[in-house]
Amino acid sequence: MNPDASTIAAGAPIEVDLSPIAEGQDIKVFWRGKPIYISHRTKKQIDEARSVNVASLPDPQTDEARVKSGHEQWLVVIGICTHLGCIPIAHEGSYDGFFCPCHGSVYDTSGRIRQGPAPTNLAVPPYQFVSDTKIQIG
Amino acid sequence: MSGPSDYQPSNPALQWIERRLPIFGLIHSSFVAYPTPRNLNYWWTFGAILSFMLGMQILTGVILAMHYTPNADLAFKSVELIVRDVNYGWLLRNMHAVGASMFFVAVYVHMFRGLYYGSYKEPREVLWILGVIIYLLMMATGFMGYVLPWGQMSFWGATVITNLFSAVPYVGESIVTLLWGGYAVGNPTLNRFFSLHYLLPFVIAGVVVLHVWALHVAGQNNPDGVEPKTEKDTVPFTPHATIKDMFGVACFLLLYAWFIFYMPNYLGDADNYIPANPGVTPPHIVPEWYYLPFYAILRSIPDKLAGVIAMFGAIIILCFLPWLDTAKTRSSKYRPLAKQFFWIFVAVCILLGYLGAQPPEGIYVIAGRILTFCYFAYFLIVLPLLARIEKPRPVPNSISDAVLAKTGSRSTPMVSTAIVLALAGSLFAGSIDSAKAAEGSDKPPGNTWSFSGPFGKFDRGALQRGLKVYKEVCASCHGLSFVAFRNLAEPGGPGYSVAQAAAFASEYKVKDGPNDAGDMFERPGRPADYFPSPFANEQAARAANGGAAPPDLSLITKARSYKRGFPWFIFDVFTQYQEQGPDYVAALLQGYEDKVPEGVTLPEGSYYNKYFPGHAIKMPKPISDGQVTYDDGSPTTVAQYSKDVTTFLMWTAEPHMEARKRLGFQVFVFLIVFAGLMYFTKKKVWADSH
Numbered sequence A: 001m002n003p004d005a006s007t008i009a010a011g012a013p014i015e016v017d018l019s020p021i022a023e024g025q026d027i028k029v030f031w032r033g034k035p036i037y038i039s040h041r042t043k044k045q046i047d048e049a050r051s052v053n054v055a056s057l058p059d060p061q062t063d064e065a066r067v068k069s070g071h072e073q074w075l076v077v078i079g080i081c082t083h084l085g086c087i088p089i090a091h092e093g094s095y096d097g098f099f100c101p102c103h104g105s106v107y108d109t110s111g112r113i114r115q116g117p118a119p120t121n122l123a124v125p126p127y128q129f130v131s132d133t134k135i136q137i138g
Numbered sequence B: 001m002s003g004p005s006d007y008q009p010s011n012p013a014l015q016w017i018e019r020r021l022p023i024f025g026l027i028h029s030s031f032v033a034y035p036t037p038r039n040l041n042y043w044w045t046f047g048a049i050l051s052f053m054l055g056m057q058i059l060t061g062v063i064l065a066m067h068y069t070p071n072a073d074l075a076f077k078s079v080e081l082i083v084r085d086v087n088y089g090w091l092l093r094n095m096h097a098v099g100a101s102m103f104f105v106a107v108y109v110h111m112f113r114g115l116y117y118g119s120y121k122e123p124r125e126v127l128w129i130l131g132v133i134i135y136l137l138m139m140a141t142g143f144m145g146y147v148l149p150w151g152q153m154s155f156w157g158a159t160v161i162t163n164l165f166s167a168v169p170y171v172g173e174s175i176v177t178l179l180w181g182g183y184a185v186g187n188p189t190l191n192r193f194f195s196l197h198y199l200l201p202f203v204i205a206g207v208v209v210l211h212v213w214a215l216h217v218a219g220q221n222n223p224d225g226v227e228p229k230t231e232k233d234t235v236p237f238t239p240h241a242t243i244k245d246m247f248g249v250a251c252f253l254l255l256y257a258w259f260i261f262y263m264p265n266y267l268g269d270a271d272n273y274i275p276a277n278p279g280v281t282p283p284h285i286v287p288e289w290y291y292l293p294f295y296a297i298l299r300s301i302p303d304k305l306a307g308v309i310a311m312f313g314a315i316i317i318l319c320f321l322p323w324l325d326t327a328k329t330r331s332s333k334y335r336p337l338a339k340q341f342f343w344i345f346v347a348v349c350i351l352l353g354y355l356g357a358q359p360p361e362g363i364y365v366i367a368g369r370i371l372t373f374c375y376f377a378y379f380l381i382v383l384p385l386l387a388r389i390e391k392p393r394p395v396p397n398s399i400s401d402a403v404l405a406k407t408g409s410r411s412t413p414m415v416s417t418a419i420v421l422a423l424a425g426s427l428f429a430g431s432i433d434s435a436k437a438a439e440g441s442d443k444p445p446g447n448t449w450s451f452s453g454p455f456g457k458f459d460r461g462a463l464q465r466g467l468k469v470y471k472e473v474c475a476s477c478h479g480l481s482f483v484a485f486r487n488l489a490e491p492g493g494p495g496y497s498v499a500q501a502a503a504f505a506s507e508y509k510v511k512d513g514p515n516d517a518g519d520m521f522e523r524p525g526r527p528a529d530y531f532p533s534p535f536a537n538e539q540a541a542r543a544a545n546g547g548a549a550p551p552d553l554s555l556i557t558k559a560r561s562y563k564r565g566f567p568w569f570i571f572d573v574f575t576q577y578q579e580q581g582p583d584y585v586a587a588l589l590q591g592y593e594d595k596v597p598e599g600v601t602l603p604e605g606s607y608y609n610k611y612f613p614g615h616a617i618k619m620p621k622p623i624s625d626g627q628v629t630y631d632d633g634s635p636t637t638v639a640q641y642s643k644d645v646t647t648f649l650m651w652t653a654e655p656h657m658e659a660r661k662r663l664g665f666q667v668f669v670f671l672i673v674f675a676g677l678m679y680f681t682k683k684k685v686w687a688d689s690h
């Protein structure tokens, strides 16, 4: 009962052009039926993400480990709450990141879990930069 | 099923069969001559009610499956077409959807009855465990059935529930992918759920056969919990139990019919009238009411894995009940302490159900934790402890002694019935509508609608005026894609003639094709065409309207609601109030205010509306006084427009409402007469058995 060949084929990597996304904005694209948030973070958001004491987080991970170096302003995460799979809303919640309406999990500007029942940070999908304004997800 | 029978049919043809396959003997010994304790009360009729409901669900389900399309793009529409176009499709669908809830009402009563009278004790452990297995299968079947209409709640319910398995360490993710057949809930998921939803009821039927078999080997328990000893303690199954069960089923049917014909949407969620959208999670996800206590347990535990374990543990623990409660006395009737704790336990379950429907914040979380503790404490602490310390009252020597002792005071059935009603009523506690329109907005004022109540009918004038308003105002942005022009001439609708509907249709341009040259072309509409939508697709609609796509209006009055709150949702069952949707739509159309109250800042391109959740609505004030002319002299005010167009939209959401209520009345008359006949027949049959 695992995914059939056509489903797997449809899950091939996709390319996304980042140039239309202004600073402070984000877009949602679908890959493998999952919403992927790509946000163009502001300076303030990056600083917020980097200034926390990593050891105090429920799922310790540095912001550096969650973005590609040289492209700190881009956060790419799978927009699926790690609790039970709802779609968190961007730019909401007390950490300026994401807020899940289902059972109230709050994520910060790096997509890390800060509050609520979700056990882990928002997952980072496999992706790389093909050029400065284009990424390939998958 | 209790050993070889010496039954011989008198008809020679039947004798011929009987000698080769002793099936009549089996039926005779199991359902005719079978000795049943003579002191059974009405709580024991729920076994028959459950068998009846299982049959009902299978029957309606098989017919529905003939019309349903299990495809993510078509499922929602095919359900709507069943309701609108299939002969008595609305009835089938209501029977099946309400039937699921009624099935669970009955199974909960049946389980609590077993709990109260100790029906799980030696020698009925296997019987009880088979029952728990049936219950688990029912939960799985019910869940998968709820996914099939592919509305918002279906989709997100499926997402949340399947994700429960991701809590399993190491293999969790692969299990979930296996369940989905993809990387998210999608078309493969819908297909396999449909297949399993069709299969599992037959598995249930199989386990029910085992359950009944085990029952007939161990014999029925009874309210006094003493085994039948002599002939005097029992009566033959037919006619005594048969007729009593028939009366029980007839009464249960009255409750069932109340929901089928008068409140079909009360037990569902308004969000499920919005087609599934993988990009938007509804603000408040609630499962069906019968899962709410377990959902509350899941949410009250802050750790994901532990929460899932607790939730499944809450059901699995029932299997161990026969070994947790070791008290010798079966029936709580003779156990003063167990009796009290039983009722506390019932209250805990109902409260957990209530909490399951509330948002997981503040006091609700704390209350949930306490009640979760109480739930498990009942099984793990209270019952084992009571078995040691409680001093039960002496049980009667035999069933006939118990019956004789009781003949003086025979008021119990009345009390029982009252408790059944109260319990059933409060179990619906969970089915509170989603908090959709509640947060941060005023409650819409109630209206008097011509279509409310058991004899409600649409006001034809209002329907015709509402159609005019829709056509001249709403139609520029909102589609009406489930309504065809032919519907305008159908009984129970605006009352146009077939010719008028055809003329109305021909004013529209409809896209058709491809023609012989392979091109698409436009032609005048025909009665069979559906109202054309103003935008080619959702993206176009979104782009043209500042990012918020105007919703299709066919189902809007059923897809919107607001929270009624305690205790209104209980009164609503009796008053048949179910006009939250129309009240909300009418209020929204009149709720625009030019002056934004202080302290509220509206995002760009939004307007202030008193009744819209969050107040900032993207739709500008759609209509003002005098905008549409009426030929029949009705006032051309916003208030009147709103009322008319809402009435029209109620009709588009439920074109067969008048037929539903009319048939409902006939069914009620029949059922009341039938139940009465059964009652008096039962009295006669039992006259000298008490």
Ligand code: FES
Binding pocket: A081, A082, A083, A084, A085, A086, A100, A101, A102, A103, A104, A105, A116, A117, A118
């Ligand atoms: S699914 Fe996001 S908090 Fe539960």
